[in-house]
Amino acid sequence: MEKKSMKGWLYLLPAILFLGVFMVYPLVDVCIYSIEEGYNSASQTFYGYGKYNFSYVLRDPYFLQAIKNTFLLVIITVPLSTIMALLISLALSSIKKFKELFQTIYFLPYVTNTLAVGLVFMILFKKTPYSDGMINALIHLFGGSSIDFIEGPYWAKMLVMCIYTIWVVLPFKILILTSALASVNPVYYKAAKVDGTSSFRIFRKITLPMISPMIFYLVITGFIGAFKAYSDEVAIFGTDLNASGMNTIVGYIYDMLYGDSGGYPSYASAAALILFVIVLTITCINLLISNRNVHYS
Amino acid sequence: MKIRLEKLTKKYPSRDRKSREEVTAVSNFDYEVPDGKLIGLLGPSGCGKSTALNMICGLEKPTTGRIWFDDDDVTDLPPEKRGVGMVFQSYALYPHLTVRQNIMFPLENFKGKDKLSKEEMMAKADEAARLVQIDQLMDRKPGEMSGGQQQRVAIARALVKRPRVLLLDEPLSNLDARLRLQTREEIRRIQRETGITTIFVTHDQEEAMSISDYIVVMNVGEINQIGKPQEVYDSPVNLFVAKFLGTPPINVFDGEIKNNALFVGNDRILENTGLGDQKVTVGIRPEGFLPDPEGSLVCELSSIEVMGRDTSVVASHPACQASSLRAIIGSDSREGLKTGEVRFKIKPDKVHIFDSEQVRIS
Numbered sequence: 001m002e003k004k005s006m007k008g009w010l011y012l013l014p015a016i017l018f019l020g021v022f023m024v025y026p027l028v029d030v031c032i033y034s035i036e037e038g039y040n041s042a043s044q045t046f047y048g049y050g051k052y053n054f055s056y057v058l059r060d061p062y063f064l065q066a067i068k069n070t071f072l073l074v075i076i077t078v079p080l081s082t083i084m085a086l087l088i089s090l091a092l093s094s095i096k097k098f099k100e101l102f103q104t105i106y107f108l109p110y111v112t113n114t115l116a117v118g119l120v121f122m123i124l125f126k127k128t129p130y131s132d133g134m135i136n137a138l139i140h141l142f143g144g145s146s147i148d149f150i151e152g153p154y155w156a157k158m159l160v161m162c163i164y165t166i167w168v169v170l171p172f173k174i175l176i177l178t179s180a181l182a183s184v185n186p187v188y189y190k191a192a193k194v195d196g197t198s199s200f201r202i203f204r205k206i207t208l209p210m211i212s213p214m215i216f217y218l219v220i221t222g223f224i225g226a227f228k229a230y231s232d233e234v235a236i237f238g239t240d241l242n243a244s245g246m247n248t249i250v251g252y253i254y255d256m257l258y259g260d261s262g263g264y265p266s267y268a269s270a271a272a273l274i275l276f277v278i279v280l281t282i283t284c285i286n287l288l289i290s291n292r293n294v295h296y297s
Numbered sequence: 298m299k300i301r302l303e304k305l306t307k308k309y310p311s312r313d314r315k316s317r318e319e320v321t322a323v324s325n326f327d328y329e330v331p332d333g334k335l336i337g338l339l340g341p342s343g344c345g346k347s348t349a350l351n352m353i354c355g356l357e358k359p360t361t362g363r364i365w366f367d368d369d370d371v372t373d374l375p376p377e378k379r380g381v382g383m384v385f386q387s388y389a390l391y392p393h394l395t396v397r398q399n400i401m402f403p404l405e406n407f408k409g410k411d412k413l414s415k416e417e418m419m420a421k422a423d424e425a426a427r428l429v430q431i432d433q434l435m436d437r438k439p440g441e442m443s444g445g446q447q448q449r450v451a452i453a454r455a456l457v458k459r460p461r462v463l464l465l466d467e468p469l470s471n472l473d474a475r476l477r478l479q480t481r482e483e484i485r486r487i488q489r490e491t492g493i494t495t496i497f498v499t500h501d502q503e504e505a506m507s508i509s510d511y512i513v514v515m516n517v518g519e520i521n522q523i524g525k526p527q528e529v530y531d532s533p534v535n536l537f538v539a540k541f542l543g544t545p546p547i548n549v550f551d552g553e554i555k556n557n558a559l560f561v562g563n564d565r566i567l568e569n570t571g572l573g574d575q576k577v578t579v580g581i582r583p584e585g586f587l588p589d590p591e592g593s594l595v596c597e598l599s600s601i602e603v604m605g606r607d608t609s610v611v612a613s614h615p616a617c618q619a620s621s622l623r624a625i626i627g628s629d630s631r632e633g634l635k636t637g638e639v640r641f642k643i644k645p646d647k648v649h650i651f652d653s654e655q656v657r658i659s
Contacts, residue, residue, distance in 0.1 A: 185389075187385050188389055190356060190385065190389065191385060192402075193376060194355070194376040194377070194381065194382075194383045196377020196406050197402075201406070209393040295393035
């Protein structure tokens with residue numbers, strides 16, 4: 001028995017080593033960094049332990065701005081993108097002609113590079129000495145005055161950010177939901193039809209419960225993904241996100257580590273742990289809600 | 298309520314894109330289903346019986362032909378306006394709803410003046426559940442029930458809105474053998490109690506014969522024969538019907554009429570057939586064989602299977618179309634049967650003679 005378990009451990013060793021070095025150690029390290037006060041990365045020294053890093057981060061106006069941006073982004077894009085994906089998937093599954101073509105078109109953003117997409121959005125929204133961007137051209141056409149979406153008012157920047165995020169996350173959600181819809185056994189629809197069920201009731205009482213596990217999966221991963229938003233912001237607003245007021249929590253963490261004002265792993269760690277607590281809380285709330293509304297077969 | 302089906306035909310566009318030919322699933326289905334009877338729609342897979350059922354239900358539109366419920370032409374009506382209840386092969390119970398919610402589902406669709414109060418719906422659901430004897434399982438989910446119980450729920454859901462017609466599509470094929478016997482009695486009982494005109498589709502001839510008032514035998518989209526089960530069994534119109542009904546199946550031989558007598562191979566088994574000289578196909582039911590040393594049909598005995606009350610004799614004959622024939626004999630006539638040559642006397646009423654077109658001529 002002893003020998004057998006030794007053998008087992010031996011087989012597990014590579015994985016344990018790998019996970020230990022690249023997962024467990026950094027995790028523990030982040031926790032330690034976050035309570036080391038006055039850590040100096042050049043001399044690798046610190047004064048002592050305490051909760052100062054957390055109180056610093058929580059009072060940092062840049063961090064508060066990042067929290068506000070991230071929460072806005074999450075609250076707007078996650079529900080909106082899920083509902084839009086659901087509507088598009090329903091439409092896709094109800095057409096017969098050109099179905100594959102449309103599926104491909106809707107999936108294209110998924111395989112497109114974030115920065116390339118950012119470039120497209122620049123053309124759409126950015127003001128340059130030569131042009132106001134295509135959206136502004138449209139606004140002009142209807143008699144409005146142009147808006148600077150990239151360096152203008154906060155709501156305009158947030159609007160661009162939300163459109164961008166939704167556009168990027170949509171294809172994956174559509175993919176998942178169309179296959180979820182296709183996996184619903186058509187006999188349920190037949191049975192409902194014999195009983196004269198209206199299509200809205202079929203959707204609410206049959207389709208929705210049957211694909212609820214997939215919707216729940218998309219909402220959970222959507223929340224987590226949106227809380228971790230960073231590269232999309234860089235693609236549109238450039239690397240100095242604090243200056244444009246569009247930083248996110250992950251952006252703040254990155255800046256604290258490597259940005260121009262960086263070199264503060266302790267603050268970064270504290271911010272990272274705060275993000276972790278937020279995501280954990282939201283996920284727990286999601287799980288609680290799902291227990292009542294998600295039906296696994 | 299009686300159902301009149303008038304030259305129902307259903308054609309589908311061919312799956313093969315190159316050929317323009319249409320596939321005919323059902324052709325010229327003509328039948329008047331009598332009021333309050335249980336009808337078994339019987340045939341092998343792909344014979345169009347499910348398509349016929351779907352057309353009666355309203356899930357599919359006939360290409361040509363009309364459907365009448367009593368004096369109402371329902372051909373162009375959607376299912377819910379026809380007043381039909383349907384039970385699907387896989388039951389199609391909504392897995393996320395409880396039994397009660399499943400049974401109440403059709404009632405909740407009622408609109409306008411037909412709309413029912415919550416109490417009325419509950420009462421109707423309870424009544425339907427009592428009829429199929431699942432009233433103590435109302436709060437379970439379908440996943441927590443056995444196949445037989447799910448089947449009952451499906452029947453209750455089909456009956457709860459008091460349909461004029463009850464349609465069952467292969468209702469028993471997802472059940473195990475013992476449950477199948479039980480459930481078919483149950484379907485018979487429920488049909489009798491409610492008096493609803495019921496049509497059920499099956500490929501299992503035993504099932505159809507045992508509970509139907511009438512059976513409709515279909516093959517490749519066409520009705521071959523309609524009648525009371527015993528009548529169809531005793532006088533099949535053609536070789537297909539003769540082969541399709543009965544377990545063990547009928548034994549088929551190549552035969553010949555010569556001088557008014559029927560020959561199977563070299564054995565002269567029947568006299569006075571009243572038929573002209575011709576090549577024929579001969580079907581003999583397994584119960585039509587009597588072991589007799591003086592018998593005219595000479596076979597080679599392969600094995601004897603004792604099955605309680607009856608004995609099954611497996612033998613071979615040179616003119617038999619299958620490699621072996623099977624005869625069912627009473628246990629008392631088993632004595633004296635040994636391997637080697639065995640002779641049978643043939644009961645004339647168990648012999649069916651088919652002409653070269655496979656139509657029965659005697």
